[in-house]
Amino acid sequence: MVTGTAAEVVGAVTDPELPMITLAELGVIREVRQGEGGVLVTITPTYSGCPAMESIRADIRTALRRAGFGRAEVRTVIAPPWTTDWISESGRRKLAEAGIAPPGAAPVRATGPIPISLSPRPTAVACPRCGHTDTETLAAFGATACRELRRCPACREPFEHMREI
Template identity: 45%
Template structure:
């Protein structure tokens, strides 16, 4: 039987399928006993419509790997932050066309302008703080003029 953490690494984020729920920092705890698995997840945004989908996919992935007793819990403290997104997931976001969030959002330090995901230029402008999902903002590159999405730093 595949261990629970490895199973969870195969569960994609339903909105951004290039990254998985573990590398996004959505999975907070996993308790594994010989009989059951309890997974604790945290929402990225209060109104994130993907949470239900995420819970279902987690259940499905664990059950199809042979974990029959699965419980999924949700907790909101400590509050999810983009700082929990792994380095690897940041690169995956970038190659998918979404500028990853800056590091150390929680303390507000080190906030650089996100670089264009097409040409890499750092001359970009905020078009709107709200994009196609709650976690993204819209930006425009001032060099290649392409619009692109930016994963908001929270």
């Protein structure tokens, strides 16, 4: 017995590295098509080397199978490249509630590779706990390459910030 639409099922799957946010809220779900031959899901990774992609594909197939859908195919597309601008407002709120400062607006980019700077940026990042905006970078990378470790001098708490991509 099928429970819910394929899009609802896929949209409820959480990110393995950020379990407080769904793949739909993260903006990696590009399309969910349901037909006689099964379900086709198209996703875009947050970056091309994302180590969670196989887990994401497996989690999507498992969720669809548990909801009663037959054959499920998950395709990965990299164009156009994912951007943090695709994170929904509810996703940004959930990141902040989990202590991860959500990204600001993504840098304007031309077509082609996206440069990621490893040097500190002058961008103000608000502390997700107290809102203080004069935070400092402790490490260029956090738990994943798309996050950095920061500290708030006001509340003295460390936190992660999702980089703008």
